[in-house]
Amino acid sequence: MANFIDVRDRVGRSEPKHYKTTLFQSEELMLGLNCLEPGQEQPVHTHAAQDKFYLVLEGSGTFTVGREEGVAGPFTTVWAPRGIEHGVRNTGSGRLVLFMGMAPPPS
Amino acid sequence: MANFIDVRDRVGRSEPKHYKTTLFQSEELMLGLNCLEPGQEQPVHTHAAQDKFYLVLEGSGTFTVGREEGVAGPFTTVWAPRGIEHGVRNTGSGRLVLFMGMAPPPS
Numbered sequence: 001m002a003n004f005i006d007v008r009d010r011v012g013r014s015e016p017k018h019y020k021t022t023l024f025q026s027e028e029l030m031l032g033l034n035c036l037e038p039g040q041e042q043p044v045h046t047h048a049a050q051d052k053f054y055l056v057l058e059g060s061g062t063f064t065v066g067r068e069e070g071v072a073g074p075f076t077t078v079w080a081p082r083g084i085e086h087g088v089r090n091t092g093s094g095r096l097v098l099f100m101g102m103a104p105p106p107s
Numbered sequence: 108m109a110n111f112i113d114v115r116d117r118v119g120r121s122e123p124k125h126y127k128t129t130l131f132q133s134e135e136l137m138l139g140l141n142c143l144e145p146g147q148e149q150p151v152h153t154h155a156a157q158d159k160f161y162l163v164l165e166g167s168g169t170f171t172v173g174r175e176e177g178v179a180g181p182f183t184t185v186w187a188p189r190g191i192e193h194g195v196r197n198t199g200s201g202r203l204v205l206f207m208g209m210a211p212p213p214s
Contacts (some may be wrong), residue, residue, distance in 0.1 A: 001172075001175045001177050002175070003172040003173070003175055003185060003186045003187065003191075004170070004172075004175070004177050004179060004183060004184070004185055004186075005183065005184045005186075006182055006183045007162075007182050007183070007184055008182050023184055023186075024160065024184070024186040026158045026188055026189075026210075028135070028157075028158050028189075028210040028211060029136070029158045029160070029208070029210035031160055031184065031186070050135075051133045051135050051136050053131065053136070053138055053208075055114075055162070055206060057182065063111070065108075065110040065111075066110070068108045068109070068110055068111065070108050070111050072111060075113055075114050075115045075164065076111060076112065076113045076114070077111070077112045077114055077130055077131070077138065077206070078110060078111055079110045079111075079112075079130075079131040079138070080110065081110075081133055082133075082135075084110075099162060099184070099206075101136070101160075101208060103133075103135040103136035103210040103211070104135060104210075
């Protein structure tokens with residue numbers, strides 16, 4: 001069914017850079033998965049015009065959002081508004097799987 | 108920390124209508140939880156100008172999106188683009204917890 005995706009079917013692994021895949025996208029919203037092996041990171045960066053979120057599905061990581069830094073595991077949502085520096089590093093022992101979205105999508 | 112929420116802390120119950128709460132909101136995106144007890148439903152409806160998604164966190168439900176109908180459980184994402192009828196009924200035996208988002212937020 002085109003509008004249903006079991007995200008477990010879309011988990012992946014990539015070296016050296018972490019794995020990213022898009023689940024759904026419209027003009028207003030992009031949804032995807034980011035999968036980080038232990039030690040992989042998404043370096044701190046900023047989107048000038050996109051609000052972004054992560055929801056941890058598996059594993060745990062250390063997230064930075066502006067001046068906040070915290071370890072988050074399953075069921076934690078991390079919110080990174082436009083213009084705010086953010087990044088994540090897999091500081092756990094297993095794969096870190098993040099459901100994420102950006103509104104609007106990056107151009 | 109203002110940009111981190113463990114969504115398990117925000118689960119709730121409401122009768123007769125299901126429980127809804129907002130987690131984060133900007134001009135571009137609203138994120139929230141919908142919690143449905145067994146038998147509760149969000150009747151089929153349409154948002155003319157919002158793209159919406161659900162991600163099942165707990166339980167299972169029967170989702171309708173346009174002509175598609177399917178049972179979804181944890182880790183399934185359901186995508187309901189603007190203008191497409193959608194709804195969900197908790198057809199499982201336990202609480203159905205949905206992480207959801209709309210872009211842009213409803214006015």
